[in-house]
Amino acid sequence: MYEQEHNKTMSTTACAQMLSTMLYYKRFFPYYISNILVGLDNEGKGCVYSYDPIGHCEKATYRAGGSAGALLQPLLDNQIGQKNMEIVSKEPLSQEKAVAILKDVFISAAERDIYTGDRVSIKIITADGVKDDSFELRKD
Structure with missing residues (x-):
C-alpha cells in the first residue's frame, strides 16, 4: 500500500513511524509486547528502533x-x-x-x-x- 501511494519502497524510518502510530492508536488497550525494529537508514548505516507499549519510539544503536x-x-x-x-x-x-x-x-x-x-x-x-x-x- 505504501509503495503504491508513494511510488517507492518503505524506508526503515517510515516503517518505524508507522509502527509507532499503530501502537499509539491502541494506547487505551495496548499490546503488551516488546517491539524492536531494525534496518538500514538513508545513509546505509544500521539503526535500531525500540518501542514502549503505547508507541513511544527511541532510536539507538543496540x-x-x-x-x-x-x-x-x-x-x-x-x-x-x-x-x-x-x-x-x-x-x-x-x-x-x-x-x-x-x-x-x-x-x-x-x-x-x-x-x-x-x-x-x-x-x-x-x-x-x-x-x-x-x-x-x-x-x-
Whole structure:
C-alpha cells in the first residue's frame, strides 16, 4: 500500500513511524509486547528502533527487549556500548565479534529467564543483503 501511494519502497524510518502510530492508536488497550525494529537508514548505516507499549519510539544503536530485556540491556551497555569500562577500545566492533557477543547474551538469558526460548535466529543485515544464522540455546 505504501509503495503504491508513494511510488517507492518503505524506508526503515517510515516503517518505524508507522509502527509507532499503530501502537499509539491502541494506547487505551495496548499490546503488551516488546517491539524492536531494525534496518538500514538513508545513509546505509544500521539503526535500531525500540518501542514502549503505547508507541513511544527511541532510536539507538543496540537494544534488548522481551522477558529478559532488563537482564540483558546492562550486558549490551557494557560489551557493545562500552559503558562503565576502564579500558575502552576506539576501534569499531567487527561483525564476528558482535555476533559472538549476541550469542553470549542469549545464552545468558536462557540461563536466567525461563521464558527465553530454546533457539535463536539471527538476521545479519548488510548492504549486500540479509544473512541468516541460528543456534540452539539449551543443550540439556
